[in-house]
Amino acid sequence: MKIRALFLLGLLAFAIAGFAQQPPFYADIQAFKQLDRERKPEKNGILLIGSSSFTYWKDVNSYFPGYPITNRGFGGSSLPDLIRYADDIVDPYAPEQILIYCGENDFAGATDTLKAATVVNRFKTLYGILRAKAPQASIVYVSMKASPSRRKYFPKIKAANKAIADFLKTEKNTGFIDVFPIMLNANGQPKPEIFRADSLHMNEKGYAIWQKVFQPVLLQTPQVKFINDLLGKMTIEEKIGQLNLVVGGEATTGSVVSTGVEEKIKKGAVGGIFSVTSPDRVRKIQEIAMNNTRLKIPIIFGLDVIHGYKTIFPIPLGLSCSWDMALIESTARTAAQEASADGLNWTFSPMVDIARDPRWGRIAEGSGEDPFLGSAIARAMVKGYQGDDLQANNTLMACVKHYALYGAAEGGRDYNTVDMSHARMFNDYFPPYKAAVDAGVGTVMASFNDIDGIPATANKWLLTDVLRNQWGFNGLVVSDYTGVSEMIAHGIGDLQHVSAQALKAGLDMDMVSEGFLTTLGVSLKSGKVTEAEITEACRRVLEMKYRLGLFQDPYKYCDPNRAKTEIFTHTNRALARAAAARSSVLLKNNRSVLPLAKKGRIALVGPLANSRENLVGTWAVSADYAHPPVSLYTALQSAAGSAGLLYAKGANISEDSAYEARVSIFGKKMERDTRSAAVMIDEAVKAAAQADVVIAALGETAEMTGESSSRSLIGIPESQLALLRALKKTGKPVVVVLFTGRPLVLTELEPNADAILNVWFGGSEAAPAIADLLFGDANPSGKLTTSFPRNEGQIPIYYAHRNTGRPLEGEGFQKFRSNYLDVSNEPLYPFGYGLSYSNFTYGEVELSSKSLRGDQTLTATVTVTNTGKVVGEEVVQLYLRDVVASNTRPLKELKGFKKISLAPGASQKVSFTLTTQDLKFYNNELKYDWEAGAFVIFIGGDSKSAKGVSVQWEK
Ligand code: BGC
Numbered sequence: 041m042k043i044r045a046l047f048l049l050g051l052l053a054f055a056i057a058g059f060a061q062q063p064p065f066y067a068d069i070q071a072f073k074q075l076d077r078e079r080k081p082e083k084n085g086i087l088l089i090g091s092s093s094f095t096y097w098k099d100v101n102s103y104f105p106g107y108p109i110t111n112r113g114f115g116g117s118s119l120p121d122l123i124r125y126a127d128d129i130v131d132p133y134a135p136e137q138i139l140i141y142c143g144e145n146d147f148a149g150a151t152d153t154l155k156a157a158t159v160v161n162r163f164k165t166l167y168g169i170l171r172a173k174a175p176q177a178s179i180v181y182v183s184m185k186a187s188p189s190r191r192k193y194f195p196k197i198k199a200a201n202k203a204i205a206d207f208l209k210t211e212k213n214t215g216f217i218d219v220f221p222i223m224l225n226a227n228g229q230p231k232p233e234i235f236r237a238d239s240l241h242m243n244e245k246g247y248a249i250w251q252k253v254f255q256p257v258l259l260q261t262p263q264v265k266f267i268n269d270l271l272g273k274m275t276i277e278e279k280i281g282q283l284n285l286v287v288g289g290e291a292t293t294g295s296v297v298s299t300g301v302e303e304k305i306k307k308g309a310v311g312g313i314f315s316v317t318s319p320d321r322v323r324k325i326q327e328i329a330m331n332n333t334r335l336k337i338p339i340i341f342g343l344d345v346i347h348g349y350k351t352i353f354p355i356p357l358g359l360s361c362s363w364d365m366a367l368i369e370s371t372a373r374t375a376a377q378e379a380s381a382d383g384l385n386w387t388f389s390p391m392v393d394i395a396r397d398p399r400w401g402r403i404a405e406g407s408g409e410d411p412f413l414g415s416a417i418a419r420a421m422v423k424g425y426q427g428d429d430l431q432a433n434n435t436l437m438a439c440v441k442h443y444a445l446y447g448a449a450e451g452g453r454d455y456n457t458v459d460m461s462h463a464r465m466f467n468d469y470f471p472p473y474k475a476a477v478d479a480g481v482g483t484v485m486a487s488f489n490d491i492d493g494i495p496a497t498a499n500k501w502l503l504t505d506v507l508r509n510q511w512g513f514n515g516l517v518v519s520d521y522t523g524v525s526e527m528i529a530h531g532i533g534d535l536q537h538v539s540a541q542a543l544k545a546g547l548d549m550d551m552v553s554e555g556f557l558t559t560l561g562v563s564l565k566s567g568k569v570t571e572a573e574i575t576e577a578c579r580r581v582l583e584m585k586y587r588l589g590l591f592q593d594p595y596k597y598c599d600p601n602r603a604k605t606e607i608f609t610h611t612n613r614a615l616a617r618a619a620a621a622r623s624s625v626l627l628k629n630n631r632s633v634l635p636l637a638k639k640g641r642i643a644l645v646g647p648l649a650n651s652r653e654n655l656v657g658t659w660a661v662s663a664d665y666a667h668p669p670v671s672l673y674t675a676l677q678s679a680a681g682s683a684g685l686l687y688a689k690g691a692n693i694s695e696d697s698a699y700e701a702r703v704s705i706f707g708k709k710m711e712r713d714t715r716s717a718a719v720m721i722d723e724a725v726k727a728a729a730q731a732d733v734v735i736a737a738l739g740e741t742a743e744m745t746g747e748s749s750s751r752s753l754i755g756i757p758e759s760q761l762a763l764l765r766a767l768k769k770t771g772k773p774v775v776v777v778l779f780t781g782r783p784l785v786l787t788e789l790e791p792n793a794d795a796i797l798n799v800w801f802g803g804s805e806a807a808p809a810i811a812d813l814l815f816g817d818a819n820p821s822g823k824l825t826t827s828f829p830r831n832e833g834q835i836p837i838y839y840a841h842r843n844t845g846r847p848l849e850g851e852g853f854q855k856f857r858s859n860y861l862d863v864s865n866e867p868l869y870p871f872g873y874g875l876s877y878s879n880f881t882y883g884e885v886e887l888s889s890k891s892l893r894g895d896q897t898l899t900a901t902v903t904v905t906n907t908g909k910v911v912g913e914e915v916v917q918l919y920l921r922d923v924v925a926s927n928t929r930p931l932k933e934l935k936g937f938k939k940i941s942l943a944p945g946a947s948q949k950v951s952f953t954l955t956t957q958d959l960k961f962y963n964n965e966l967k968y969d970w971e972a973g974a975f976v977i978f979i980g981g982d983s984k985s986a987k988g989v990s991v992q993w994e995k
Pocket of ligand 1: 441
């Protein structure tokens with residue numbers, strides 16, 4: 041009996057071990073699936089399958105610009121592997137052409153008795169499978185190559201190559217690319233200079249040779265044919281003209297303005313224009329191009345559609361606090377619907393710059409400090425703008441910006457120098473840009489700052505090596521506003537030099553500088569740039585227009601009817617109201633002051649209580665300023681039911697009128713009250729004395745945030761603090777409604793407020809949404825996506841920091857530990873934090889296993905209970921710590937989140953699955969992998985309080 045039990049146990053162990061043992065290349069196939077999930081594979085294109093000569097050709101797309109090539113080579117594979125995985129490596133792509141490189145490893149991996157005929161038969165089997173899968177596709181075999189290290193197989197390789205070529209001749213719709221002979225020198229030996237040090241794989245020179253024999257065989261899609269034909273007809277001036285992006289002047293987003301635009305369009309010297317809206321004006325400009333230019337190439341029309349078009353949604357930093365990807369996607373979808381109805385087809389969004397310095401005004405435009413969340417949002421936005429079909433007339437081409445690292449400007453001063461380690465770039469700052477690329481974003485904008493001492497606009501490593509070659513981006517790269525000419529001030533050279541350097545680095549379109557337009561011709565003549573470089577940039581501009589369907593119908597976005605019926609609709613405004621409520625974060629709610637009853641008396645005070653234009657926030661260039669949103673005062677009047685509402689302004693935004701004027705340069709003026717501060721406070725205190733509760737609308741104006749609005753001190757201006765202190769003294773409960781575009785220093789505000797509702801700048805429907813929250817018609821569910829510092833000296837402050845060798849342990853100051861004499865290490869409010877009118881409790885974190893191996897999957901589960909009295913939503917967050925690694929790692933990194941809704945008293949089990957993908961990081965040699973050892977999994981309602989459980993994960 042005992043023996044039988046032991047035997048059965050043994051069998052079970054064997055079965056488990058067997059199960060854990062994955063077949064060869066299983067991990068490669070999973071990696072392809074992951075890639076396909078991140079970025080929908082291009083159907084009906086050209087598919088590369090086979091072994092390492094394809095795997096190493098990572099940048100194959102850059103050898104064949106415009107061709108829809110998907111590379112699914114997996115190194116080391118032989119023909120039986122391709123046969124085994126045929127479903128996985130072919131079905132998702134429905135290819136029109138399949139190129140196969142395989143067979144060499146069959147010989148190298150077997151005994152020397154393996155015959156050429158065996159390999160040929162294996163190929164025939166593979167061919168049969170592929171033919172059945174893709175009856176219409178052209179199937180092309182790339183002959184086995186001539187590598188120095190495989191000389192001893194040359195006779196067999198040659199024989200097999202020949203037999204396969206002969207076989208393919210008997211089949212329809214096939215091809216054979218013979219790379220073997222072209223890799224030999226005059227003596228019949230492999231050319232040493234085309235190989236890597238391993239004498240097996242090729243270097244760039246080798247692939248350049250391959251390119252020549254591949255080119256005539258590759259299938260030309262209609263797009264490739266059309267663009268090649270057009271390029272063939274274009275003069276060099278016409279090509280350069282396409283690289284010029286001018287500004288139309290309906291919105292001010294920079295200080296230089298394009299001149300002589302109409303004349304330039306007539307001359308074919310404009311490829312795109314931004315900041316012109318409405319079907320009429322767009323049509324008129326398009327007509328100039330269509331009626332006056334030789335080749336009638338349509339113009340693209342762009343705009344900064346950042347957080348909505350006419351229906352304005354919360355500023356992006358606010359929206360990120362919703363942690364609601366479906367919501368974020370629909371705001372982008374709605375923005376695309378409206379903007380495209382008004383003539384546009386290109387938006388300069390999403391802005392995905394990670395920012396850990398709230399002094400930087402543009403922190404308002406991004407999604408906060410975290411790369412994991414930022415990546416999810418980048419994907420949602422790209423999907424929302426571009427939809428599934430760029431040819432549709434209600435989608436926009438998206439532009440991810442500002443590539444790269446713009447959010448890491450030194451001192452938080454806009455446009456300032458950036459300098460950081462490459463490991464940090466790849467781990468913390470690059471992921472959201474890459475996520476946008478993986479999601480299929482059509483265009484990328486280069487940032488203003490320098491990186492490693494080279495401005496991003498002319499940084500070849502950034503624009504070509506990383507973006508195109510490593511990440512496989514094959515769309516268009518545009519500069520930021522005068523980004524090209526600003527390199528003169530960066531000290532890189534004169535306009536001709538910087539323009540040439542930018543083109544050579546991989547920049548395709550020049551926004552406003554006209555450096556490309558005015559100097560590339562000369563640079564071509566003097567040999568500073570090549571015609572091929574200009575042609576490639578032009579090709580990308582044309583491809584973008586082709587993908588949008590502009591060549592078929594240049595006026596497809598100019599339907600006045602759509603402009604009348606699809607913009608600022610009731611449905612879109614309802615979405616804006618929900619988005620504003622879901623983006624707000626309840627930071628404090630002592631003794632449940634909120635929600636308020638709709639009875640008694642409410643005193644509404646503060647400089648932002650009766651403001652309208654500010655509610656749309658920064659970067660709402662298309663908002664209808666003739667009809668700004670209703671103020672909080674107006675919204676509360678209609679929402680307060682039987683409650684009486686008293687109003688007093690109480691304070692100006694700042695005592696410093698010159699400061700106030702500086703921040704209002706482009707409108708959104710604050711009406712400045714000329715009464716003395718004391719008189720204003722007095723009036724507000726009187727109102728408070730008559731009320732049951734006080735609402736103080738405080739914070740920043742919209743233009744204290746956003747571009748060129750950095751602040752060195754990010755507290756609430758003294759005029760407003762003085763008002764708040766006076767209100768607090770009345771003994772009435774004080775609710776601060778906080779308007780802001782950045783995490784502010786709230787250390788002085790916090791003790792003087794009983795409740796703080798951070799509403800950011802909520803957009804067109806901000807005020808009704810705030811009223812919904814204040815009266816409990818909506819329940820706050822936002823969570824912070826950036827840490828709120830206690831003072832400016834703590835900056836940069838972010839939850840995913842590393843431990844240091846002398847971490848602070850416990851509370852209070854400790855000598856010879858990493859801490860400050862005058863402030864704690866902790867932020868005032870941590871990343872992920874936010875309250876609700878419900879209360880949520882978390883059970884213990886349960887793991888499916890505490891010891892894992894290899895490619896196993898870990899499930900982490902926690903039970904969340906709503907112990908409050910109302911239905912509420914909670915963002916359940918999962919963090920990971922890699923306890924021991926070869927490089928220092930963050931104490932916590934977000935790796936999952938779920939937003940759930942719970943009825944009062946209800947509980948829900950929330951599970952997350954983790955794989956070794958989630959453990960990976962870039963080490964200091966930029967190797968992306970995971971390291972075995974101990975990890976801690978934390979789950980909770982914010983980055984600080986999440987509870988951790990340890991797990992061991994071995995290779
Ligand atoms: C900003 C970009 C913007 C561009 C065009 C620049 O000043 O940095 O974010 O897309 O202007 O308006």
